[in-house]
Each structure stands twice: as C-alpha cells, then as structure tokens.
Amino acid sequence: GMFAFNLTVDTSGYMVGESAVYRISGAPANSTIYWSSWLNGASTGEVNVSYGQTTDANGNWVALAGTWQAASVGSWIKQALIGGQTQQVSFQVMPRLTTVKTVFAPGDTTTYTISGAPPNSQILWSSWKNGASTGEVNVYYGQNTDGNGNWTANAGSAWSANDAGTWIKQASINGVTTSITFQVLPATLNTYQSKAGVYDARQTSFTDGA
Numbered sequence: 001g002m003f004a005f006n007l008t009v010d011t012s013g014y015m016v017g018e019s020a021v022y023r024i025s026g027a028p029a030n031s032t033i034y035w036s037s038w039l040n041g042a043s044t045g046e047v048n049v050s051y052g053q054t055t056d057a058n059g060n061w062v063a064l065a066g067t068w069q070a071a072s073v074g075s076w077i078k079q080a081l082i083g084g085q086t087q088q089v090s091f092q093v094m095p096r097l098t099t100v101k102t103v104f105a106p107g108d109t110t111t112y113t114i115s116g117a118p119p120n121s122q123i124l125w126s127s128w129k130n131g132a133s134t135g136e137v138n139v140y141y142g143q144n145t146d147g148n149g150n151w152t153a154n155a156g157s158a159w160s161a162n163d164a165g166t167w168i169k170q171a172s173i174n175g176v177t178t179s180i181t182f183q184v185l186p187a188t189l190n191t192y193q194s195k196a197g198v199y200d201a202r203q204t205s206f207t208d209g210a
Contacts, residue, residue, distance in 0.1 A: 005059065007080045007087040015096040015178065016073065016116025020065045027059040028083030036079040039072070048081055055082060068093045070116035070149050073176055094178035095149070097171050102181075105188040106161045113152040117145045118174035126170040129163070138172060145173060159184045 005027035009020050024033065033055065034048040055061045072093045079088045095117035099110045114123065123145065124138040145151045164186035170179040 005080075005082060005085060005087055007078070007089045009078075009089050009091050011091070013092045013094055014068050015094050016068050016070055017096050019067050020091070022061075022063055022065060022078070022089075024055060024061040024080060024082070024087075025059065027055045027061070027080075027085070029055055029057050029059045031055050031059075031083045033061060034081040036081070038077040038079075040074040068116075070095075073116060073118075095171070095173060095176060097169070097178040097180045099169075099180060099182055103183045103185065104159045105185045106163075107158050107188070109158045110155045110182075111152060112155065112169070112171075113150075114145060114171055114173070114178070115150045117149040117151070117171075117178070118176060119145055119147050119149040121145050121149075121174040123151060124172040126172070128168040128170075130165040149173075161186050 006023075006025045008023045008025075010023075014020060027033075031054060032050050033053045034050050035046055036048055037044045037046045053061060053063070073095055075090065075092055077088050077090045079086055096113075096115045098113045101110075104110060117123075121144060122140050123143045124140050125136055126138055127134045127136045143151060143153065163184045166181065166183055168179050168181050170177055
C-alpha cells in the first residue's frame with residue numbers, strides 16, 4: 001500500500017550562513033526526488049525540480065544543503081514529490097545575530113553583530129533573562145543596518161554580577177526577527193573552567209571558536 005513518507009529538517013530555524021540537513025525516510029525505494037519550495041507564501045520558482053537525487057533501497061535519503069544567504073530570509077516551505085506522494089516541511093531562515101562569545105563574566109563587554117538582515121532598516125531590541133522580559137521590548141536605539149543588511153556595535157556597558165543568568169537577546173529588523181542565547185556568570189571563571197570551555201546548548205548555533 002501507499003504509506004506517507006517523512007520529510008524533516010534538523011531544526012526549525014536557521015541563521016544566514018548556516019545550512020539545512022534534509023532527511024527523507026519511509027519513501028518509495030530507488031525513486032527520484034522532485035523538489036518544490038515557497039518563500040513567504042510565494043513560489044521560489046523551484047517546482048518539481050529533480051537534481052538527480054534518488055532514495056536508497058530502503059526509501060531513505062539525507063543531505064546537507066548549501067549555506068543560507070541573505071536573500072533566503074523568511075518563512076520557507078520545502079516539498080518533496082516521490083513516487084506520486086508529496087510531503088512538506090516548514091522552517092524559518094533568519095538574519096545572523098552573534099556575540100563575541102556565549103558566556104560572559106562580570107566586567108566583560110560584548111559586541112553584537114547582525115548580518116543578512118533587511119538593509120537600511122531600524123533595529124529594535126528585546127531581551128529576556130531567565131525567561132522573563134527585562135522590560136526591553138522592541139526598543140530603538142537609533143541603530144540601523146547598512147546597505148548590505150549588516151551592523152555591528154559594542155554594547156554600552158559591561159556585564160555585572162546583577163546580570164547573572166541565561167539571556168535571550170532579540171533583534172527585529174523590518175519585521176524579521178532573530179535571537180541569540182548566552183550566559184552571564186555571577187563571578188569570573190576560574191582557570192580550570194576557562195580551559196575546559198563552556199558550550200552553547202542552543203541547537204541551532206554553530207560554534208565558530210569565539
């Protein structure tokens with residue numbers, strides 16, 4: 001009989017510069033995969049296109065796609081057509097928001113960097129500490145992306161022990177949002193902790209050695 005197959009991606013949100021892993025399972029075996037896609041509800045022009053990809057003898061297939069570019073920011077639907085069956089998966093591509101590191105100690109300052117965002121647009125900031133709003137909700141500090149959709153700046157003040165906790169900082173640029181999670185420690189790391197390293201648990205991030 002005909003069984004619905006599964007089409008999945010490895011996370012529900014990607015930043016510009018990251019790549020999606022597409023995975024198909026339980027599909028017709030040894031069959032051509034035809035792709036279609038929509039960005040923000042409009043066809044991307046990819047309509048039942050074959051790239052020579054086929055499922056294996058078990059009806060499975062997996063691949064790492066290329067990196068997302070600024071032009072890809074928005075809400076995606078990707079569809080696979082295999083043996084007359086279709087399945088869809090949806091996900092978001094967001095501008096890239098990074099900090100110099102993901103764990104800060106009191107006295108540290110941070111630099112925020114945005115790339116792949118709408119160009120020449122106001123940046124509105126929101127933040128949460130330990131899951132609760134800090135009271136910073138879509139605040140405009142006179143900051144705007146440049147003509148390429150990029151922006152970087154140092155934060156105005158250093159972190160203090162009072163800031164200790166898990167932070168989410170969100171930037172909203174012309175209706176497109178992106179966020180980053182980081183830790184502020186109550187005290188400076190000791191030598192062992194510094195050498196051992198502290199890792200970002202956020203699934204969608206790719207550590208870049210910072």
